[in-house]
Amino acid sequence: TIDNPILRTSEPVGPATGGQAPNWTIGEGSNSPDAKFANTPEDKAPYTGEPNVPDPNIILQGGDDCANATVVTGLPYTDDGTIVGYTDDYEEVCPYSSTSPDVVYVFTPTEDIPIDITLCLGTTDYDTKLFVYEDVCESPYYACNDDACSDPFLFDSELIGMVCYAGHDYYIIVDGYGGDAGNYTIEITEGEMPPPPPQCPEGSMFSQSPNLPDADYWSFHTSDIGTDPDYLCYENFWDLTAPIEGIGFWGLDLGLPPWSECFEDPAVFEVIFYEDDAGLPGAVVATYTTSITPVPTGLLYAGVYEMNWYSGPINPPLDFAAGWVSIQGISDPQDCVFLWASSYDGDALAYQWDGSALVQLLDDNSNGLDLSLCILPSFQLPWLSIDISTGSIPYGDPPIDITATMDATDLEEGTYTGSINFTTNDPNNPNPTVPVTFVVGEVGCDYVPGDANGDGSPAGNDVTYSVRYFKGLGDPPPDSCPYQGGWLYSAGDANGSCSYSGSDVTFLVAYFKGQNPEILYCPETPPAGGGGPTAIIRGNKAVVPKNQ
Known part of the structure; x- marks a missing residue:
């Protein structure tokens, strides 16, 4: 019987146990701040100022539309201006609409280059909006931002790491929120190339990539036992062509609301697969527990929180072509919560159990969401x-290294x-x-294998030093390492057996005579920065690997 710990009600509702079909209660959503972290637009007050009236004298300055765009002659580039009196030629919603006037700049790079565009400085004194077209000034926009910063005005705009390609025209539109207009300072500088967009590993049988930080909508949904209730998220999959041997997904590690960044290494997850029951998670098929080292992606959400990539094995492999999977953080201590990244790549159907009901995940426009997910027919950590x-060993044959x-x-x-x-x-x-x-990193103890007297290199006098020590006539080797609750004279352990004894003297003599190709060291007490091949331990004997 599989006991699912997330149920805290006396009613027979919620995730299935023991292979039984669940009796779901379907809810309409949770207003708890613990449930998710998203780029939900703020409820901004409507613009109540004077309507824009174009002023021909200002329009004559140029930059009013794409045909008369002000040319960005080189980087870095800075300009002070105003949109007051200009014409409202262009409009994009990201996420707010506008009737503000706009001013246009054009940048045509001679090489591929990332750029940063900001209005968050200088004379900017109104609620701005900033968007970019590539080659043609019509929807869809190439990039857009409304409220990236709050200085010098409360709601200002910037685009960071926007990649421009050689020979293309990038029309930069300085606009406003609602109908707001005013003065601005624009600065355009060379930026840093953003990390590549996250994608499932090559060969994945099922792929749903996460929504990116500059998307119109992104969200991360709590799926962890560290909250009350214990939120649990479910995603469905289909058409798998081979047994499942690995799983991957994206998410955040955050402290409880108000959200703050944290990092669990390793992060421990419970992964459960379910049958499909008329479009809902059904009976439990298999349960796995996996420890994963998160890999930071370099992608920042809300400009602060870095998304991680998680991948781990499914062992034993699971032959299961279609159904549901839940992923829940179960690390201890439970003060760092896992939130699963959303996606738009699937069938717009994913759920979150909020302690009393199963709730479909929706964006701010009530469109169905998916969760990021990669299902792999084989699994190998990149490092x-x-x-x-693969291979076989005939009965009675010796082991294969x-x-x-x-x-x-x-x-x-x-x-x-x-x-x-x-x-x-x-x-x-x-x-x-x-x-x-x-x-x-810099790990291990500070010693040279075989250097029993600590003078920096193994030599014949290290044999003499060890002999004197074992006869009770000299001091022990000066370099020691913590080992199994005690200490090991690792510098004297020339044969890598994780002990210091007379056999190390014999081994070292044979090394100087050319009978042993390498001085070895105990695998559990490596020298800082390496120092030679690691011994293979069979029982208490150190064996020199062939061709090493």
């Missing part, structure tokens, strides 16, 4: 690989967790798992 992925490689390229400092999962025909252990922890 972890093995040299043998499988070498695991961890690659820190493009990884930030931190601790990464994963596992190597096997599918076998062993009836007693069909799906063995080897957990992996990978620490990126």
Whole structure:
């Protein structure tokens, strides 16, 4: 029986248990601030000022429309101006409508370049809006922003990291909210290339990418046991062509409202698959618990909160072509909450359990939302690989060594967790798992393997030093490492057996005679910055890997 811990009611409603079909209560939505984090437009007061009257004297200055746009001659570029007296030629809703006049600039780059455009400085003294067309001044817009900042005026606009392509014309429209108009300072500078838009890994059987920070609407929906009630989100999938071996999704780690950024590493999730029951999650099919190291994407929402990518194995693999999946954060302590990123890529059907009812996820226009989701026919962490992925061992043959490689390229400092999962025909252990922890950064102890006397390099005098120590005539090696609750003289452990004994003297002598190719070190006490091949431990014996 699978006991689902999110139910806190005495009624038989909510997620199914023990493979039984659920008896759902359908709700209309939750007003709790815990339920989601979204770019819901503020309820701004309507514009009540004087209507705009075009002034021909100002129009004669140029820049009134795209045909007379003011040319941006180079970067950085700054200009002071006004939209008062200009004509209302163009209008885009993002998310507010307007009858304000507008002024036009045009930028034509000679190379691909990201740019930042801001009205949040200088003489700006009204409620602005800023949007851009590419090549032709008509909808849809290329980029748009209404209220990115609140200085120097309360509601000012800017576009950050907008990529412009060589040879194309980018018409920059300085506009206003409602019918508001006034003075502005515009600054255009070269920006930083934004991170690539998030996409499911190549080969995914099911793909729903998250809404981007500059989209008209984005949202993140709470799915974590750290809230009261324990919110739980569901997404459906279909047409899978192979067993599920991996799952991926995007989201935020946030402290409880008022939301504040936090980071769980590893983050622990309960992943449950369900049958479909007439368009709702049905009976439970399988339950998994997975620990995932979040990978920051570089994409900031509300200009502050960085979205993470989460991916983990489904082991044992699940042969399940269509249905529902829920993903819920269950990390302890429960002070950092997981919120699942929305998407528009699916069938506009996803749900959140709010403790008493199942609620369909909707955007601010009551359109159905999806949740970001990638379902994979195979799973491999980008930093972890093995040299043998398939094979067989005849009965009675010796074991085969499988070498695991961890690659820190493009990884930030931190601790990464994963596992190597096997599918076998062993009836007693069909799906063995080897957990992996990978620490990126300056780790290990400060020593040189084999350098028992601590003079900086292994040599013949280290043999003499160790012999004197074992005879009780000398001091122990100066460099020690914490090991299994005690200490290990790692510099003297030349054979990598995770102990310091006379066998290390024998091993070191053989090394100097050319009989051992490398000095080894204990895998559990690596030297800072590396220092040689890691010993393979079989029982208490260190074995030198071939060709290493």
